[in-house]
Amino acid sequence: MALLLGAESLHLAYPNRVVIDSVTCGIFDGDRIGMVGRNGDGKSTLLSMLFGRLEPMGGRVTPRGGVRIGLLAQSDSLDDEATVGHEIVGHLQEYEWAGDPRIRDVVSGLVSDIPFDRLIGALSGGQRRRVALAQLLVGEWDLIGLDEPTNHLDVEGIAWLARHLKNRWPKNQGALVVITHDRWFLDEVCTATWEVHDGIVEPFEGGYAAYVLQRVERDRIAAQAEQKRQNLMRKELAWLRRGAPARTSKPKFRIDAANQLIADVPDVRNSLELKRMATARLGKKVVDLEDVGVAYGDKQVLADVTWLIAPGERTGILGQNGAGKSTLLNLIAGAIEPTSGRITRGKTVQVAILDQQFRELAEIGDKRVREVLAEYRTSFTVDGKELSPAQLLERLGFTKDHLSTPVMDLSGGQRRRLQLLLVLMSEPNVLILDEPTNDVDTDMLTALEDLLDSWPGTLIVVSHDRYLMERVTDQQYAVIDQGLRHLPGGVEEYLQLRAAQDSRPDAAATARGSDGSAAPEGQALSGAELHAVKKEVSSIERRIDRLTAEIARLHDQLAAHDPTDFEGLSALHAQVREREEEIEQLEERWLELTELTG
Structure with a gap:
């Protein structure tokens, strides 16, 4: 295969550490490379150097003559005064771009809900990100770099992007390098994985599942120094082999070696034991929703929802932004009351929500981590073992040095881990996770899932991360057409339902909100509502x-x-990200409310 781009002895360092050290690599026709590694280890730095956005301190990058290279970076160069249509298709008339199957597919897949005449400066952060991605994908490129392309995409959008990239070029033509924390996406799209760590790049064959297998083998050879990490990844591998067999059907996954490695690894979760513990703590009743509905005047948000939540139940909730997921969670938590039907709660129920903001951490930003932990319990039981808060933090990727760090100086991922720990230490028996994967790398996600494996309470997860949804929950429901629908077929069944919903004959005659649900035009609220x-x-x-x-x-x-x-720069960047995340959630709520007003 022809070399598209080569890099030789790349080096980049800050005054206090080396980020990339003597890295030599090449990208060839047909490559589909996923780049993984801990936050801050240099993934985006390396991608920027390879694609010409950042000059290395040493070494060089040499693209083949005539190679067309496109990059989706973490920040865009869109013109605030330009329209969405101009930024995506330039001066092409509608009949011109609509006649191009690729452009038509990109527009319908990413920005069908954004008016072409809207100014870029008026878009939300998520809409702007989708426009930047669409702008890249309508172009003709031999090599594409994508830095976190799944951010601000829902489950349907991520599935569309995976299909597009798999079908974009003929076999053994074109190439892409993608940085993402979405492990399902890595497995679906990539045929090779680069792990960036300690200033180097370590290549692996295959997507995420194959990478996990090879990493377990590497850690097994390294033996004692990586014992804890090895056991954790072996557990992850056990789930990949036992819990999601479709992933392991690819020829690139070495099944015999996997079976040998996990022969003595127990099931990821002891479901019977966890349910027994959950029943002891919760009793037989958790939260029962019976024929529940929520309406604002004549506008129905949820209707005839019946869901008897059981002790130890682990459920994933799917649905587009504005479909009513937040309303459903608020009903479970008792933040709002239904306008029809009935909700009953067990006497011992204690609900905690891990949301997308860090409100509880804002009040303790000046305190050091050890001071915060001292205000909570002195021990915590995981897998039948008593662990101190410091040991729990270590399990979540903290070091002893972090105990002396003020909360406000933690990175976004570290604050997410501390937030989860504080929620668990408050001893809830019903835990709701609302998009828990923000600012979290793949290693941290594995540690988080491992911790949740041993948590015996009732777990409800709302997430666009398909891998996490399948990994930590045992069943999925969808909020769709104002109701709650069980999905025996999981995420795939949800995608099929949404595709069928969009293809209904009456779809064109109805007004659609940001959630894709249909409502008759002209319907409005009145009075106090x-x-x-x-x-x-x-x-x-x-x-x-x-x-x-x-x-x-x-x-x-x-x-x-x-x-x-x-x-100091890292702390300021973290504050910016925190506010951007809050804006994103507020915008979703704004869309939901404006849909109610018609």
């Missing part, structure tokens, strides 16, 4: 304006900050 919805919309808009102003102020601080103060 309309007033309440408009009041919340105004409140959200004011909050978004304040957060936008805070982000602008933080960007000014970043521009004026000492460029050699990497810890």
Whole structure:
């Protein structure tokens, strides 16, 4: 296969550490490379050097003459004053771009809900990211680099992107390099994996499942020094082989070697034992929803929902933004009451929600991690063993040095881990995880899943991360057409339902919201309900304006900050990300409410 791009002895270092050290690699026609590694280990830095966005301190990158190279970086170069249509298709008229199957597929797959005449500056962060991705994919490229392309995509969008990339070029033509924490996407798209760690790049054959197998073999050879990590990855491999057999049917997965490695590994979860423990803590009743509905005036959000949540139940909830997932979670948590039907809760139920913000951490930002942990329990039981909070933190990827770090100075991923630990130490018996994978790398996701394996309470997960959904839950439901539908076929069944919903004959005659659900045109709220919805919309808009102003102020601080103060820069970047995430969630709620107003 022809070499598209070669890199020789790449080197880049900061004053306090080496990021990339003497890396030599090549990208060939037909390569589909997934790049993995811990946050901060240099994945985006390496991608930027390979694609010409960052000049290395040493070494060189040499693309083959005439190779067309495109990159989706973490920040875009879209013109705020341009329209969406201009940024995606340039000056092409509709009849011109609509006649190109590739452009038509990209537009329908990524931006069908965004008006072409809307200005870029008026878009939300998630919409802007999708426009930037669409702008890249409509182009003709021999080599594409994608840095976290699945961010701001839902399950359907991620499935579409995987199909597009698999079918974009003929076999053994074109190449892509992708950085993502979405392990399902890595397995679906990639035929090779590069692990970036300790300044080097270590190549592996195959996607995520094959990478896990080879990494277990590597760690087994390394033996004593990596014993803890080895056991954790062997457990992950056991799940890949036993819990998701479709992944292991690919020829690249070495089944005999996998079976030998996991011969003595127990099941990922002892379901019977966990349910016994959950029943002891919760009793027989958790939360029962019977014929529950939620409506604002004549506008129905949920209707005739019946769900008897059992002790120890592990359930994933699917649905598009605005479909009513947040309403359902609020009903379970008792934050809102239904307008029809009945909800009953067990007397011992204690609900905790791990949300997308870090509100509880904001109040303790000045405290050191050890001081925060001292305010909670002194021990925690995992897999039948008593662990101290410090041992739990170590299990979640912290070091002893982190115990003396102020909470505000932790990275986004570290704060997510601490947030999870504090939630678990508050001893809930019903845990709701709302998009828990934000700011978390693949190693951390594996550790998080391992911890949840031994948690005996009732678990409800809302996530666009398909791998996590399948990994930690035993069943899935979809919020669709105002109701709750069981999915025996899991995520695949949900995607089929959504495809069938979009192809209904009456789809064109109905007004669709951001969630894709249908509602008759012209339907409006009235009276007190309309007033309440408009009041919340105004409140959200004011909050978004304040957060936008805070982000602008933080960007000014970043521009004026000492460029050699990497810890300070990291803390400022973390604050920016936190506010951007809150804006994203507020925008989703805004879309849900504006859909109610018609």
